[in-house]
Amino acid sequence: MLSTEQRRFFEQAVTQYQNDLAADTGAQEYLASRGLGPEAAGQFRLGVVTSPLAGHERYAGRLAIPYVTPAGPVNIRFRCAEAHACEGHAKYLSLPDAASNLYNVLDLKKVSPFICVTEGEIDAMTLSLAGLPAVGIPGVSTWQQHYARCLEDFDVIYAFGDGDDAGGKLNSFLAREARARPISMPKGMDCNDIYREHGAAGLRALID
Ligand SMILES: [Zn+2]
Incomplete structure (x- = not known):
């Protein structure tokens, strides 16, 4: 506290x-x-x-x-x-004495059947701007078990790891820890890349 x-x-x-x-x-x-x-x-x-x-x-x-x-x-x-x-x-x-927090917890209050989880703050902002409520974790190593409880009221949890090995690991981790549904991100891309190239529609298409 x-x-x-x-x-x-x-x-x-x-x-x-x-x-x-x-x-x-x-x-x-x-x-x-x-x-x-x-x-x-x-x-x-x-x-x-x-x-x-x-x-x-x-x-x-x-x-x-x-x-x-x-x-x-x-x-x-x-x-x-x-x-x-x-x-x-x-x-x-x-910060040296920082606690580990979920990023963008304000999106947990949005009325939505689903929530997205990203690695990193910029991807969480990007999805949120595209109309897809999202929270971010700074990395798998910062995960805390109570995060799963923050997400459990949503019908679906989408894991938006980057389109690389680390992103694949994040998605598997979130599937295991938070029953998340992994999104298959195009190779070498992240949410921000897709948003800049294809706009909000490009991101929404990934969950359809
Ligand atoms: Zn630098």
């Missing part, structure tokens, strides 16, 4: 990094290239770390992806903001 002070700090950080993004056209362009325009950035409270809060100095220059809950943001992950393979540095950084 976070203390009131910790919650305030997350809210303050998320607001600061949203303001930083509003002044950073380079970061805005990067997000737009992933299909995350200003409206999506606002909806998911995305930011960029230009003026790091105390303790966040090592995240300077990175995208800030907040884990927003009905009670406000409870975690932030920091993604490299460059379109490259991230050699010599981590694509994602987490």
Whole structure:
């Protein structure tokens, strides 16, 4: 559980990094290239770390992806903001004392017969924007058993692992742990690739 002070700090950080993004056209362009325009950035409270809060100095220059809950943001992950393979540095950084959370839990409240599960925040945002309610996990190793209970009220749980070996493993894992139905993703593609090439209809076609 976070203390009131910790919650305030997350809210303050998320607001600061949203303001930083509003002044950073380079970061805005990067997000737009992933299909995350200003409206999506606002909806998911995305930011960029230009003026790091105390303790966040090592995240300077990175995208800030907040884990927003009905009670406000409870975690932030920091993604490299460059379109490259991230050699010599981590694509994602987490806070050192961070708990493991499901990403985009607000979608669990949507009225829908199904929920999608992705690996990573950007794919969860992408599906959600396409009208497919979705939550993300940062990786199989971060899975917690209570996540299955968060998903169990949905008639169908779709596993949207990437179209590669790691994605296949994620799908098998989710089938086992959360009775998820694996989606067969085109080889070498992820949700975001499909959204950019074929739009929301391309993603919806995968579950039909
Ligand atoms: Zn990088």
